[in-house]
Amino acid sequence: MLKNSCSINTNNQNLLFQGIYHEKGKYQRNMCSYKEGVTILNISKEILSIQRLYSSGRISAEKAFREFERMLSEIAGFNSILFGKCQKDRVETFVCFDSISKPSSDLVYWNITQNLASNIVRAHIDALHRGEVVVSKETIQLDDADFVIDNFVLFPVFLDEGQEGFLLLLNTDTEALLRNEEVARLIADALGVVYLSEQQKGISNKEIGQTKKEELLDMLVEHSSDVIALFNVDWKPNYLSPSIERVFGFDRKQLMTPSFFEQFRSGAREFKKVVVNGVEKYRFSHHDVAGEKIWLESVFDTLYNSEGDIHGYFAIIRDISEELEGNKKMKETLEKEKALNEMKSQFISITSHEFKTPLSTIKSSVEICNIELERQLSKHPSEGKFRKHFNRVNSEVDRMNSLLVNLLNLEKINQGIIQVTVKDKKINSYLRAFLEDWVEHDTVVFESSLPDGFSYPLDVSLMNQVMTNLVENALKYGSRDRHVIVGASQDEGRLILTVKDFGDGIPVHEQEHLFKPFFRASNSNKYDKGSGLGLMITKKFIELQNGTVRFESEEGEGTCFYLTFPLA
Structure with missing residues (x-):
């Protein structure tokens, strides 16, 4: 929020509060309406306390600004607050801004609001020079925005010789502010003192900081694989980073020659605008010094001077040939x-x-x-x-x-082309009919605790393949001396069908792979070979009917598969 970071200038602070103590009696007679029984002197002490905390480093400048903002909000509510510095007849910078309804990340709101504030300051710059408070109750409808400014109050802020600031409150209680004008002015001037202190410390460190920043920037630019370029308003190069030689193979000094660069620039072909992660970029082809075709991606931005006029262009260009290839x-x-x-x-x-x-x-x-x-x-x-x-x-x-x-x-x-067609089936009747041949040959036993009239929606075609896979596996890998048991029951709102054998079981370390395609357990080699697809298909067919499949297996004891369907 602040441009620099620094300690407080106590000389400015003393100047600010000289008038307060000099005319103490006068201010005591002007009671503050926002806190009953609180005098101007009390408020001055609160301001001074905040500034001392700031000067001692116990709170930051941003925290001090927030405290002053709080004091203003106790005088009169407001939607948005903007504090900044003027330069002649315009706003030079916005030092801080805040809103009760809009976050600082709302770029659209703050862009429109800061433009509005600039216009307000420009329109009333003479009043600010005279030290007057400007109050407006005129409604302002902002273009391309979903909010309206019903009123504003603009306070002058004296910063230093030749420097003036302003404090602007939007959509505020103008009557309350006017009743407490002196308090508001004190708070506005306190904002100015903190800003000046930050600015002065920043100036003292500016040369060192600027040198470090320039060294860092130079290092980044010199070693960047992307081409970084600055152009004047006529698109003639003012600067080209060394990487341009690596990308194109041409000598950088040669490219800086306007006539050669114009010829070089005309070689760009196949321009195409693209949007990558929300950023608008341009892709185009060119040729390097050897005549090889290369593809480039660029981002352009416009540079403005202090008067708001275009004075050049900035570009970052990247070779994307390998990426596209x-x-x-x-x-x-x-x-x-x-x-x-x-x-x-x-x-x-x-x-x-x-x-x-x-x-x-x-x-x-x-x-x-x-x-x-x-x-x-x-x-x-x-x-x-x-x-x-x-x-x-x-x-x-x-x-x-x-x-x-x-x-x-x-x-x-x-x-993904399997069609599922479910129909209500009486479970006991369905399973008895399906298992009839196996039951007659005394290889399978059917056990059910379901009432005979119990029905559930199933796809018979899919269920026939599921039950065939499970029963045939149980007969193949199960004990020759014991029956395969097929069961049906319900428990806790679920229909449960089971197929249990008493064979060798599945090794523990292989159980996690059981439903993978073409998997066969290591102890199944002594049996007839299968495709290794049946259980994977079984699982998928049950899931297509909103069911689940699980199993329990113990080596030497056998395996039991559980098909579970929700009843709700």
Whole structure:
């Protein structure tokens, strides 16, 4: 908020308060209406106390300003306060500003408000020179803004010989301020004392600080990989950073020659305006000294003099050739990957469909041969061998079909094209019908605590594949001496379906990978090979029906899968 940081000048402070003590009796007769029973002398003591805290370094200048602002707010409420320094007939700088309704980060509000304050000060500069307070109750509608200035009060602030300041309150209680004009003037002058103290300390350190700043700036500019350039109003170069030689290869002194630079500048091509992270930039192409094409990105800003006139331009230019080339290669890589994925999807789809037809034919033929063989058992003494091979072919066809179904389901999941159609199903009836063949062969037991009329919305097609995967896995990896148990129950507002086997279980260190595609537990090698896709598909199909899947497994004891669905 302050331009510099410094200690207080007690000489100025004494000058300010000379008049207060000299005419003490007079001020005592003017009671302050904002605090009952408080005299001008009391207020002067409060101001002096704040300044002593500031001069001793116990509070900052900003804190002192905030305390003075608080004192003003106790005289009369206001929306915004601005304190600054004048230069001839205009505002030179705003030292501090604050608002009860707008944060300092609201650049739009403060830009408009400071422009308004500048106009007010300019319009009433003669009154400020005369030391007069200006009060206006005229409503001001600000252009392109959603707020209105109903009134303002402008106080003159004496800073030093040849220096004047001002204190401007917007949308304030003008009557209360006028009743307490002397108090307000004291506070305004106190603001000026703190500002002068900051300014004087800043001047004493200015040369050292400026030298350090210039050295730091020079170092940053000299070592910057970006080109930093300053131009006059005719776009002739006043300064070009050394990095321009690294980017273009041309000699910097040569580029500073107006005629050569004009020819060089005309080589810019393919201008395009872009917005990067909210910042407007320009991209264009050029050629380096070797004739190689390079791409550049630039940011421009306009420079103004103290009179508000344009006196030049500032530019930062960066070589983005490698960045664009990297983006191009990345885009090409992504396009190739996309094409490969599309080819993979197409291959899986075509291959799966093409395999299913001959597999279906083979399976049908094997089944017909099996039937014919059973009719003529006495005529074929090698019936056992035939049946063994028929069963083997039949089993492999089933495995191939299962693999193809899983591959098709995996591809549908990847493409996000699985359609979910739920219908209310009576759970007990559905599971009994689904498990009927296994129950008849005495390999599966169904246990349910649900009432027979209990129903739940399910997608039967998806659930059939889920239950097939879980039951067949349980039969494959479970104990040959014990039944697989399929259960149905409800608990705490949830429908729970379970599939439990009493097999080898899953090793603890492998359980986290169970639902990953193509994963098979290390202790499953002694069983028929699977695709490693079934459990991943099971999990996805249950989640598509708003359910969850979890499992419990212990080596040597078996595994139980839990399918949970919310009832609410």
